Amino acid sequence: MTAPTTGTSTTGRSTNGGAVPDLAGPGSSGTARRTPDRRSGSGPQESRVSRTVAMTVMVVFTVYFLVPIWWLLVAATKARGDLTTTNALWFSDMNLLENLAATTGYGGGVLPRWLLNSVLYAGGGALLGTLLAGMCGYALAKYRFPGRELVFNVVLGGVLVPATALALPLFLLFSQINATNTFWSVFLPSIVSPFGVYLTRIFAASAVPEELLEAARLDGSGEVRTFFTVAVRLMFPALVTVFLFQFVAIWNNFFLPLIMLRDEALFPVTLGLYNWNTQVNQVPELRLYVLTGALLSIVPLIVVFLLLQRFWRGGLGSGALK
């Protein structure tokens, strides 16, 4: 995943003259829409050469990113003996259903449990995290209060601290209150998203017009109601982005659960698969189960991406308010 292009538009702070940040992210569909105004009219005239070069680069990278997934898909369909002996990028005997059954059944059916845990950690954490980040970003963008910039700068500093570096201090903190090895020890740290606050603040500053808030206030709407009925809708593309980022970040977060959790029933799927992988020497079947499990574990991510992509476009359209 690449960072969205909004990351660079720091000029959009507080003064809301800037253009709506482009949140279409890595997708190519956004580029056409983002064509700068000064080049409008007859439309952009790209030379055939630059177009070919761009296409080639994109094709190369697409292949580069898709080959491992293809390999994973192929590997998950093979019997254990065929794994090393047959062509790694093409199918041999179809064994996918047997593998799925064996993988989900191993260890008393613990893998589905891990997947469910991951969905809870990532889904719940991202939802709550997005809500908190959205509220915080909105407040920082739309209310003036002493220390506002200080708060924002502290949050911004939080973006710079890698989550891995916080895992051990968090473990020691949770140890103090005897809360390690619990659901909350992974869930609570996951709902914090400094990047989300940053993004939503920038977005709210430019996408939520003061006039609209004034109008809502005049109509007698309370601040909370205004936030949920007006601001949230305008900020939707940013919120979807934050949700998606947070979802992926929690789903892939491996280090925190590794340090916090000892009870197999609480593991997210990443940690569970890693565990299996370290036991391959003792239980050879696990090699195949790890592969099949890895394939299963990316399915929810793909589903979330495909579902939420639509909101990006829809949100952008409705957010382009004059």
Place this chain on the structure above:
Amino acid sequence: MRTTTRAVSVALLALTALTACSSGADDGAAGAGDTASGGACEPAGEPVTLTYTTWIPGIEDVVATWNEANPDIQVEVQTGPNGNGGTYQNFFNQLEAGNAPDLGQIEYDALPNFRVQDGLVDLGACEEVVAAKDQFVDWTWQQVQLGEEDSVYAIPQDAGPMALFYRADLFEQNNIPVPTTWEEFATAAEQVRAAGGYITNFSQADINQFAGLVWQAGGSWFENDGEQWTVDLTNEESVKVASFWDDLIERDLVSTYPGWTTEWDNAYNSGEVWTWNSAVWGANSIATGAPDTAGRWAVAPSPQWEDGDASAGNWGGSTTAVFQGTEHPYEAAKFALWLNTSEEALTALIEAANLYPATTDGAQLPALAEGVEFYGGQPIYDVFAEASEQVSPDFVWGPTMTQVYNDVSDGFSQAITGGGTLTEALESAEGTTVSALEAQAIPVAK
């Protein structure tokens, strides 16, 4: 897989550095021991619940058997990745935070590290533990005493005695005798090369395999006199082993695929590589990695340095240790003894996880007496039972083995690509190891 493990250990090491900074200078003095655990090994006199962290697959069922029979000593299993994959670091974090489990799985080569950090309860005060000594193969007990006369820092669980896995069919077809000495091994290597194969693969990352070879030759990389550590990666035996392999590598008589990779599996599966001098648990690795060669393998004792010798190395193996901070060392020791000596537990462990017991009786269990189909029906565990009795009790692990493995491995990788020799790699790693010990304020004898 290996690279991930390594990346994780590097990340974890970085974290250790962080904790080391914050935790002040009060810990880390080697051999300063016998502080908290002064002698108490008394029954609690009331029902207790113990936590036990291990990465043995299928251990839950074994522990369930215990829990059923011992309502007053209930054991809860906690799990995680294998030791170097993260569980050791977790243990250290937990010791730091004061919430370590009562019992934990620790491999032999990591015990000194926990001892130096004062993380282990000395079970020498528990009569039942001391009385169990004779049930274990001698060298395993030496490994858990860590050079201290009356101390026992863990209960040995499994062992990894080494022997020679070889392709019986290929040796026979080519009329090459199976080597019984390392000299014959070198000669056979030439013949195998002439036949188009490699006699074995030298894996630059499996430093504990190399240590096993040094162990067999009678060398030891460390010594601890109770106060100071001596680092001796370049002892006579160690250099002898290194030069032997240097020669084979230089003459292109052994392949040098990185271990545990697909290429490595393929080299065995395709019959390119003919032998593997490995631990008892390696039996599974071959069966998994080289399924097409089923029935064509056999196991012989490791080649010897002198004709007529009978010594074996060891690669791997774990213990069950009791951590500082436990309130119930007596019950913990009782469970650990049952787990690692009783017939029912050992049989279950063999079946669930292919553990090779560290007790003399365990090695004779019916579960290990049968012929193994993959090895042409040979009762291969007989060879390992014999090897286990031949492992020298004198090999000592150092307190910073992760660092030693990494540094030696870096040197070995260079040697394999033509930059230097294995001996030079050991020399250089000896230097970095001394620095690493000094950096942790562990006294080193010059």
